[in-house]
Amino acid sequence: MSALPDLQAALAAQIRLGIATPEGVVPPAGLLVVPQRLLIHQRHVRTSLTAVLRSRFPAVVKLVGDGFFAFAAAQFIAASPPADPRVARYGDALPDFLARFGPAHAYPWLPDVARIENAAFAVADAPLQDPIDPARLAAIPTEQAADLVFLWNPAAQLVSSNLPAAVLWRVAREGRLDTQIDMANAGPTRLLIRRAADGVEARDLSPVEFAFRAALAGGSSLGVAAESAGDGFDLAANLATVLAEGCVTDFTLEGTRS
């Protein structure tokens, strides 16, 4: 007889939903349920995963407060538990959850602040890779330069939002929660978040700077990316900055990739 899969599926469902077995309800097959004992596991799952989310989304916690965050996290954990045993990475789906989460609709910028924190986490966790040696690029004939396709460094993330999420993220990150913010005029978000010598660094980009980098990161060739940035774009200066900021780790030439 195979009882173990049924027992584990039933117990996991109870623990995941975070509800004790009500009196009189038949417990999972084979388990002598003492509700207070089941609660020990339910509480551990909820509190340990909430702690992971708190450490990954510290600005969100500061902006909405600990109580609201714990409330949202509990709903998120029940709806989208981790799939990966590396739980320190849990929470990639929190921004999308917050966008759907009715009680958070009072904070329309919240999902994008969480997206910034996701990007900062990805940067901090990304493999250490050397930026490309500029001498290798200099050896590319000028007539082929437009066909260059860069391998973008995962330790350089781009985040955009129509809302001033970056302003709120910085206010929370720097502990300046009493700052008066003119939300109507604070402007949209276009951030480059990257690994710098002394930690994760975030920098605001202009619309053309962002468009150029987003195209390159998305796999467009240098020529296409420059066109997407629009008229008057200073390609040489922007390319130099992209390289100096370590955003590129390798390249191929379009049409020559295997």
Next chain:
Amino acid sequence: MSPGKSNTPIVARAGIGLRAPHIDLVLASHPAAAWFEVHAENHMTDRPGDITPAFRALWSVRQDYPVSLHGVGLSLGGAEPLDDDHLARLKDLVLRIEPFAVSEHLAWCGAGGAFLNDLLPLPYTDEALCTVVRHVDAVQTALGRRLLVENPSAYLAFADPGMAEADFLAELVARSGCGLLCDLNNSHVSAHNLGGDARAWLRRLPAAAIGEIHLAGFVREDADGDSVLIDTHSTAVDGAVWDLYAEALSLFGPCPTLIEWDADIPDFRVLQDEAARADAIAAPFAAANDDVRAA
């Protein structure tokens, strides 16, 4: 990258569980510690050979200290198949860090694709034994080395509890060739919560299979007048667990012993003091062992 130092001979001394708040301190000041244990999941990389900051930190620690890798995510007792990707990541870490021990838990961690981040209990039935033996065998085959399996903390009882835990562990050792990580705090907590005798449990374990001992702290809670011990790893080792430690040493001899502290983590010095206390308790047994060898 491969560790610059070969495996320092592992003396049966007390090591320290190394968690994020102390990693920078250890790398900067090289404090005295016989060895460190880390949670493998915190240092795994997506792809074999990747060097992430978390991997690099562990690799750097490994230059100066023996390291043990303690997994918390394989779900050895899960009825579902092992997560092959996770096992591959563990294998990559083991190959690169060259730990002196690799351990996991006699527990399951989720079902239906949900990882619940808890070490959930098994009924000790023949079916569960076959499942765990199969999974331990797969892990040992993949890693090419012996795995130490840790006894869990228990809060729940099963209608069909199956065999006694110590007998289940002995049978697991006999069938899989694995070793045991004897967590004395867990055995104390389980005995209290389910009404057992931790000393009798110790005496029934296969002594030759013990590869490591864990010591940690718990908290006591009242659940409707029912006293329950919670394995929080958030306090100093309890007196009852220190007593069990002396008993274990008399049965097993000196053994690599870990001070585990995972929540409300204190100053590193407190962990060093706990390790020193464990070493002091173990010293007479080590001396006795030397006498036996000399004779």
